Amino acid sequence: MPASKKMLDDLALSDGEYEAIVERLGREPNELELGLFGSLWSEHCGYKHSKPLLRMFSASSPRVLVAPGEENAGVVDIGDSLAIVMKIESHNHPSAIEPYQGAATGVGGIVRDIFAMGARPIALLNSLRFGPLTDPSNRYLLEGVVAGISGYGNCIGVPNVGGEIVFSRSYAGNPLVNAMCVGLLEAGSMVQATTGSAGNLLMLVGADTGRDGIHGASGLASRTFEDERELRPTVQVGNPFLEKVLIEACLEAARNEHVVGVQDLGAAGLTSAAVEAASKGGTGIELDVSQVPRRDIGMAPYEVMLSESQERMLVIVKDGRQDEIKAIFDKWDLDSTVIGRATDDGLARIYENGTLHAEAPVGLLIDAPQYRPSAVQSQFVAELQQYDLDSVPLPEEGAEAVLLRLLASHNIASKLWVYRQYDHQVQTNTAEGPGGDAAVLRIKGTSKGIALATDGNGRLCFLDPLVGGMIAVAEACRNVACTGAVPIALTDCLNFGNPERPDVYYQLEQAVIGIAKASEAFSAPVISGNVSLYNESHGDAIYPTPVIGALGLLEDVEQHVGVGFTRPGDLVVLLGAEQIADDAATLAGSEYLDLIHDLVAGRPNIDLDLEMSLQRACVSLVREGVIRSAHDCSDGGLAVAIAECCIAGDTGFEGEIATSGRWDVVLFGEAQSRIVVTLSPDRLSALKEICRAEGVPWTELGRTGGDTLRLEGLIDLPMEKIDDAWRNALERAVTASRA
Amino acid sequence: MKFGIVVFPGTWSDTDCFHVVDQVFHQPVEYVWHKETDLSSYDCVVLPGGFSYGDYLRAGAIARFSPVMKAVEEFAAAGGLVIGICNGFQVLCEAGLLPGVLTRNSHLQFRCQWVNIRIEAARGPFTGGGTGGQVLRIPISHGEGNYYADEATLDELEAGGQVAFRYCTADGDVTQTANPNGAARNIAGITNDRGNVLGMMPHPERCCEDLIGGTDGRLIFESIISSALSPAN
Incomplete structure (x- = not known):
C-alpha cells in the first residue's frame, strides 16, 4: 500500500525514510506497520539526529552500573549497597500546547522511568524556560506549568526539591519543561526493561487505553508545528493517583522473582514499550490488541498501538506465574491483563482477535536512520562574539x-512563588530544599547524603555552544560542590531547534562536545538523558539550551x-x-x-x-x-x-x-x-x-x-x-x- | 505505646510517620491497610497525609467509606487515640469524627512552607507536654486546609477547649497574615469533645529531626507517648 503524503506527514517520516522502509521490509508496509515505523523512527524515539553525537559521552566510571541508553535511566553506585537512578526528560511541546497537562504528564513520565527500574523515586527537579512575563501568554504558560507540576508531583508523594527557571524572549511560545527524577535503588533489586526470553508473557498494567496522545512522539515531539490548537488532542491527560498506586504496586512486583522485566509506556505507547523490550531481550513479540482494556469504543489496532494514554506499565512475567503477579496488582485495585508473549523469531506481530494486522522484524523497527547533517556556525553569532565589550557605556543610574x-x-x-506550590519535604529527607545552590537529601539508614542541582545557560550556549556546554556542566557541578558534595554523575536534556538547519546542528554538535569534555574532566559521567529538537516558534530557534542535572555525594550529610x-x-x-x-x-x-x-x-x-x-x-x-x-x-x-x-x-x-x-x-x-x-x-x-x-x-x-x-x-x-x-x-x- | 499507621491508596506520609515513631521514638509501629477492620491491638492510630484515592472529589470524601474507617470509629469510641495529619484531618472531618470541613485554600494554591502554630489547649494526650500559648514551628503541605465550620460550631469548639492549634506569628500573635490558607479563626487543629481524636493540617512528623529543619513536632509525639503512662485522658 503506497503511503499518502498525509500519512507520512502525520508521522513526520520523509519520502527517503519511507523508501528505506519499503526496501528493507521488502514490500510496502500497511497502515499499522507504517505507524509502528513512524513512531519508532521518530526523532523522539529514534534519536535520528543526536545518536552519533551522544556516543561522545563516556560513562567510564567505576560507579556507573547502568550507562546511558542501556535502560530507562542511568544508575550509579553510592556505596552501602545502594545506588542512585536518575534521568531528566523534556515535555516542551505538550506544555506549549496545554501547559497544565503537558507539565503534569512530563512529571508522570519521568517518574515511571525511575520506578520501572525497581527504584523508589525520592526527588524531582524541574528546569523551566519561558518568554518574558510582560506578555500575558507567557504568564499563562508559567502558571499552567507550575500548577501542573504541583498538581501531579504533590499527589504522588515525591518531593520537588529544586531546579531553575529562566525567562528570555527566546523561549516565547516555546517554553522548556524539563523534569528530572531521582530514585534510590537497593542492591539486587534492579529490574530491566526486557522481555527476557521467548515464552514470557506481556502484562499491561494500569490505566485503560484511549485515543489520547496518538502521534505524540512523531507529530508533536519530532518536528516544528504552527497551529498548536489543532494538536491539542495529542497531549495526554494525567492521573497522578493512579501513578502513586502504580509506584507502590510495581515496586512490590519488582521484588517478585517471576517478574522478568518492567517497561513504562511513554512516547509511542505500547509500540515502543513492547518493541524496545523485545529488542533488549533479543526476542520477538506477539500481542493481540483486542486484549488491551480500552476507555473508548471502536478503537482501531493503529490507535491502540500508538495511544499515549498515561499511567500504563508493561510487566513481563514468567509463563504460569501470571496469577501470582496479578494478585499484587489486584491488591492495589489495578487492572492487569496479559496481552501477548515474547517469541523466538525476532518478529513483532500485532493481532486483533487472532487476525494478523502487522508483522515486521524487531531489529528493523528499532534501527532508525541516523543523520549527521552539515554543521555551520551562524555568521551573526560569529560577529556577536567579536563585539567590543569595552565599548559598552557605564550605566547612568549607578551601582x-x-x-x-x-x-x-x-x-x-526569588522563585518562592513557584516552589511553595511544590511539596519539597515529603519523605522527610530534605536537608536543603529549593532556593539554594543545590538540594541536599539524606539517605536514611546511612550517614550519607546526596546533593542535586540542574543548570543550563542558553544565552552562553548561544554565544558559544562549546564553552556554554562546558559551563553548564561546570555550574551544575559547582552548585553541588557548594554544599560540600562531590559530583559523581550527570544527566542531560538537550533542548535545541531544528537540527536540519546547519547553524542549529552546529550548536548541538558543539554543545555535546563541550558537555563530554567537561564531564570527562570532572569524572562525572553522563549516565542518562533526553534530546528535544525542533524547539522553535515563528521560524526562530530557541537559544541552544542543554540542561545538566548533577548528582553529588556527601559522605556525612550533617556536614553540608x-x-x-x-x-x-x-x-x-x-x-x-x-x-x-x-x-x-x-x-x-x-x-x-x-x-x-x-x-x-x-x-x-x-x-x-x-x-x-x-x-x-x-x-x-x-x-x-x-x-x-x-x-x-x-x-x-x-x-x-x-x-x-x-x-x-x-x-x-x-x-x-x-x-x-x-x-x-x-x-x-x-x-x-x-x-x-x-x-x-x-x-x-x-x-x-x-x-x-x-x-x-x-x-x-x-x-x-x-x-x-x-x-x-x-x-x-x-x-x-x-x-x-x-x-x-x-x-x-x-x-x-x-x- | 503501639502505633498503627493507616495506609489508603494514595497515602504518602505513612512512611514518614513510621520513620519518626520507629527511629526517633523507638515505639512499636505497624502499617494498617485500609481494608483492615480490627484496630484493637493498637494504642494510637495515625491517619497520615497524602491524597487518598486521589482526592479528586473533596479531600477525604472517598476514604471515609474505606473499611478501616468503621474500625477507626469504633476504636475512637472505645477511647483509643486517633491523630489525623493533613489528609488524615480531612478524612476525620468527612467521617464525622471531627466537626467542620477542610475546603480549598483561600488563595486557591497548594502551599508547602514552614508556619507557626500556637498551642491553645495544653492538655490531653496530644499537647499535654506543652504549655498554653507555646509556639511551634512546623511545616504545612496542602491545597485544602481552609478549615470551615459554622459560627455556632466554632463557638462550641472554643468553649469546649477543642481548638488545639491556631496559625500565628513567630511571637504567638494570631493574625490574618499568619494564616496560610484562610482557615476560620486561624484554626490549624482541633480535637473531638472527648479529647482522644486530634486532626491537624501541619505535619509534626516533618519536624522531629534537626537535619531536616526542626524538632518542634516532637512535642506532639512525646505527649502521646507519655499519655500512656498516665491515666487515660
Whole structure:
C-alpha cells in the first residue's frame, strides 16, 4: 500500500525514510506497520539526529552500573549497597500546547522511568524556560506549568526539591519543561526493561487505553508545528493517583522473582514499550490488541498501538506465574491483563482477535536512520562574539540602582512563588530544599547524603555552544560542590531547534562536545538523558539550551553547608580569584548586559583546570569544617551573589573591592569558577592551606554583619530594600495580570 | 505505646510517620491497610497525609467509606487515640469524627512552607507536654486546609477547649497574615469533645529531626507517648 503524503506527514517520516522502509521490509508496509515505523523512527524515539553525537559521552566510571541508553535511566553506585537512578526528560511541546497537562504528564513520565527500574523515586527537579512575563501568554504558560507540576508531583508523594527557571524572549511560545527524577535503588533489586526470553508473557498494567496522545512522539515531539490548537488532542491527560498506586504496586512486583522485566509506556505507547523490550531481550513479540482494556469504543489496532494514554506499565512475567503477579496488582485495585508473549523469531506481530494486522522484524523497527547533517556556525553569532565589550557605556543610574534591578530581574529574583506550590519535604529527607545552590537529601539508614542541582545557560550556549556546554556542566557541578558534595554523575536534556538547519546542528554538535569534555574532566559521567529538537516558534530557534542535572555525594550529610551568611563577624572570602576580574570580556552573555543594555554579546570563557581545583577545594573546606557557607557566583556576578548570601542568612555585609577597573564589570561581570564562602576569622589559615594545596587563588572580600550591604564607595543599601527587590519581584509580575 | 499507621491508596506520609515513631521514638509501629477492620491491638492510630484515592472529589470524601474507617470509629469510641495529619484531618472531618470541613485554600494554591502554630489547649494526650500559648514551628503541605465550620460550631469548639492549634506569628500573635490558607479563626487543629481524636493540617512528623529543619513536632509525639503512662485522658 503506497503511503499518502498525509500519512507520512502525520508521522513526520520523509519520502527517503519511507523508501528505506519499503526496501528493507521488502514490500510496502500497511497502515499499522507504517505507524509502528513512524513512531519508532521518530526523532523522539529514534534519536535520528543526536545518536552519533551522544556516543561522545563516556560513562567510564567505576560507579556507573547502568550507562546511558542501556535502560530507562542511568544508575550509579553510592556505596552501602545502594545506588542512585536518575534521568531528566523534556515535555516542551505538550506544555506549549496545554501547559497544565503537558507539565503534569512530563512529571508522570519521568517518574515511571525511575520506578520501572525497581527504584523508589525520592526527588524531582524541574528546569523551566519561558518568554518574558510582560506578555500575558507567557504568564499563562508559567502558571499552567507550575500548577501542573504541583498538581501531579504533590499527589504522588515525591518531593520537588529544586531546579531553575529562566525567562528570555527566546523561549516565547516555546517554553522548556524539563523534569528530572531521582530514585534510590537497593542492591539486587534492579529490574530491566526486557522481555527476557521467548515464552514470557506481556502484562499491561494500569490505566485503560484511549485515543489520547496518538502521534505524540512523531507529530508533536519530532518536528516544528504552527497551529498548536489543532494538536491539542495529542497531549495526554494525567492521573497522578493512579501513578502513586502504580509506584507502590510495581515496586512490590519488582521484588517478585517471576517478574522478568518492567517497561513504562511513554512516547509511542505500547509500540515502543513492547518493541524496545523485545529488542533488549533479543526476542520477538506477539500481542493481540483486542486484549488491551480500552476507555473508548471502536478503537482501531493503529490507535491502540500508538495511544499515549498515561499511567500504563508493561510487566513481563514468567509463563504460569501470571496469577501470582496479578494478585499484587489486584491488591492495589489495578487492572492487569496479559496481552501477548515474547517469541523466538525476532518478529513483532500485532493481532486483533487472532487476525494478523502487522508483522515486521524487531531489529528493523528499532534501527532508525541516523543523520549527521552539515554543521555551520551562524555568521551573526560569529560577529556577536567579536563585539567590543569595552565599548559598552557605564550605566547612568549607578551601582545601587543596577543591583536592585538585577535582584528584581525574574532570572535572579526569588522563585518562592513557584516552589511553595511544590511539596519539597515529603519523605522527610530534605536537608536543603529549593532556593539554594543545590538540594541536599539524606539517605536514611546511612550517614550519607546526596546533593542535586540542574543548570543550563542558553544565552552562553548561544554565544558559544562549546564553552556554554562546558559551563553548564561546570555550574551544575559547582552548585553541588557548594554544599560540600562531590559530583559523581550527570544527566542531560538537550533542548535545541531544528537540527536540519546547519547553524542549529552546529550548536548541538558543539554543545555535546563541550558537555563530554567537561564531564570527562570532572569524572562525572553522563549516565542518562533526553534530546528535544525542533524547539522553535515563528521560524526562530530557541537559544541552544542543554540542561545538566548533577548528582553529588556527601559522605556525612550533617556536614553540608548552605548559601546564607550564618553569623555576624565572619570573614567573607571569594574562592577562585586573587583579585576581582575587571576585564570587560567577563560581561559576555551576562544577565547585566542583557537586562541593563539589552545586549547579548561577547564570548564566554572557562578554565576547566581552575574549575576542578576550585570545586575540590570547596568540598575539602566543607569536609574539614573550615567554612560555614558557600555560594556559587554566577548570574548577576559578585554583587548579586553577596546580596543573595545576605538575604538567605538575614545578615548584612561590609567590604571593599580594590580595583581601578569598571565598576559594572567588577560588580556584575560573570567570570566563571568563583565561590563566595564565609568562615570564622580564626580559620583563615586552614583555608589558606587548603587553597594552596589545591592551587586555588582566593581574595578577602569583607565581613558579615549589620543590616546593610556595603561595598565601600560603590554600594550602601539597607537589607530591607535588597530583600524586597529580590523576594517579591516574581510574584508581583505574575499577579499583576489579575489586578 | 503501639502505633498503627493507616495506609489508603494514595497515602504518602505513612512512611514518614513510621520513620519518626520507629527511629526517633523507638515505639512499636505497624502499617494498617485500609481494608483492615480490627484496630484493637493498637494504642494510637495515625491517619497520615497524602491524597487518598486521589482526592479528586473533596479531600477525604472517598476514604471515609474505606473499611478501616468503621474500625477507626469504633476504636475512637472505645477511647483509643486517633491523630489525623493533613489528609488524615480531612478524612476525620468527612467521617464525622471531627466537626467542620477542610475546603480549598483561600488563595486557591497548594502551599508547602514552614508556619507557626500556637498551642491553645495544653492538655490531653496530644499537647499535654506543652504549655498554653507555646509556639511551634512546623511545616504545612496542602491545597485544602481552609478549615470551615459554622459560627455556632466554632463557638462550641472554643468553649469546649477543642481548638488545639491556631496559625500565628513567630511571637504567638494570631493574625490574618499568619494564616496560610484562610482557615476560620486561624484554626490549624482541633480535637473531638472527648479529647482522644486530634486532626491537624501541619505535619509534626516533618519536624522531629534537626537535619531536616526542626524538632518542634516532637512535642506532639512525646505527649502521646507519655499519655500512656498516665491515666487515660
